[in-house]
Amino acid sequence: MSKKPQAADALVRILVAAGKASPSPPVGPALGARGVKSMDFCKQFNDKTKHIVPETPIPTVITIKPDRTFTFVTKTPPTTFLLKRAAGITKGAQTPGTEVVAKLSLKHVYEIAKIKQSDGNLKHLSLESICGSIIGVAKSVGIQIVQ
Amino acid sequence: MICTLTRSLQPVRRVLLTPRISQFHSATIIRNAEKDTAAKPTTGRQPSSVPKGQTLTGINFLKDGKDPVALDDSEYPDWLWDLLDEKKQKQKTTKPNNRQYHRKKNREGIKAMNFMKDKKN
Numbered sequence: 001m002s003k004k005p006q007a008a009d010a011l012v013r014i015l016v017a018a019g020k021a022s023p024s025p026p027v028g029p030a031l032g033a034r035g036v037k038s039m040d041f042c043k044q045f046n047d048k049t050k051h052i053v054p055e056t057p058i059p060t061v062i063t064i065k066p067d068r069t070f071t072f073v074t075k076t077p078p079t080t081f082l083l084k085r086a087a088g089i090t091k092g093a094q095t096p097g098t099e100v101v102a103k104l105s106l107k108h109v110y111e112i113a114k115i116k117q118s119d120g121n122l123k124h125l126s127l128e129s130i131c132g133s134i135i136g137v138a139k140s141v142g143i144q145i146v147q
Numbered sequence: 148m149i150c151t152l153t154r155s156l157q158p159v160r161r162v163l164l165t166p167r168i169s170q171f172h173s174a175t176i177i178r179n180a181e182k183d184t185a186a187k188p189t190t191g192r193q194p195s196s197v198p199k200g201q202t203l204t205g206i207n208f209l210k211d212g213k214d215p216v217a218l219d220d221s222e223y224p225d226w227l228w229d230l231l232d233e234k235k236q237k238q239k240t241t242k243p244n245n246r247q248y249h250r251k252k253n254r255e256g257i258k259a260m261n262f263m264k265d266k267k268n
Contacts, residue, residue, distance in 0.1 A: 050210075051209055051210055051211065052208055052209055052210065053207075053208050053209065053210055056208045077208055082205075082206060082208075085205035085206070086203065086204065086205040086206050087205070088204070088205065103196075105195055105196050105197040105203075105217075106195065106223075106227050106228065106230060106231065107195060107197045107203060107217050107218075107223065108197070108203050108206065109227075109230070110223060110227055111203050111206050111215045112206060115206065115208075127224070128224075128226050128227075128230075131227065131230055132230060132236075135230060135231070145230075145231060146196055146231075147192070147193055147194075147195050147196055147228070147231065
């Protein structure tokens with residue numbers, strides 16, 4: 001897990017589409033409940049995700065201090081999202097493990113691992129370990145990895 | 148002369164039977180080893196399903212970025228091709244200098260402890 005917040009810091013984990021402003025459902029209540037103006041967050045977030053293709057889900061972790069100021073960290077898109085897009089499917093398998101919905105090559109896995117390594121959480125891992133994780137995620141979505 | 152005759156009689160044998168140097172001479176062994184590797188493809192594995200030059204679509208998510216292009220098989224690290232090999236991955240759990248070995252050992256130890264601590268049985 002990421003490092004724990006101090007005394008009364010609040011951590012909010014949200015998946016936000018890149019470049020999307022402050023819609024009520026995902027962002028509004030989660031931040032508003034802790035006294036943060038969602039417009040402020042959305043402006044900063046959209047600024048930071050300017051260079052990313054719109055609609056890409058971006059996991060963010062927002063740390064809200066007791067004085068209602070906040071900082072946030074953006075991460076790389078979820079692995080399942082990258083895998084499904086590389087395979088050209090929108091939904092994963094209904095029964096992963098038994099059902100195979102798409103096939104990807106190890107070269108795809110390698111490229112996705114390179115993207116993932118730029119994530120703060122995964123910087124210390126070897127590319128081989130990250131590739132292994134991605135193959136595991138692919139199994140859980142019903143994507144078969146072949147040579 | 149002799150070696151070509153023997154080669155035609157036994158086409159499977161790769162060892163050169165030169166009359167002067169014994170087949171256990173180091174020079175012959177090295178030469179034969181080179182011959183063996185030259186005969187097989189360098190890695191002995193199947194070529195990838197993605198040929199060189201094919202774009203890997205859907206991976207890029209930056210506006211000013213492009214989808215990566217597949218490189219030649221040899222340009223990828225060797226460990227990549229072993230990732231799907233179940234046997235090789237399991238072998239990692241047998242050598243004490245591997246993380247996987249210690250993790251497996253720890254997990255088995257925890258299970259054993261839990262079994263011993265289980266008061267219901």
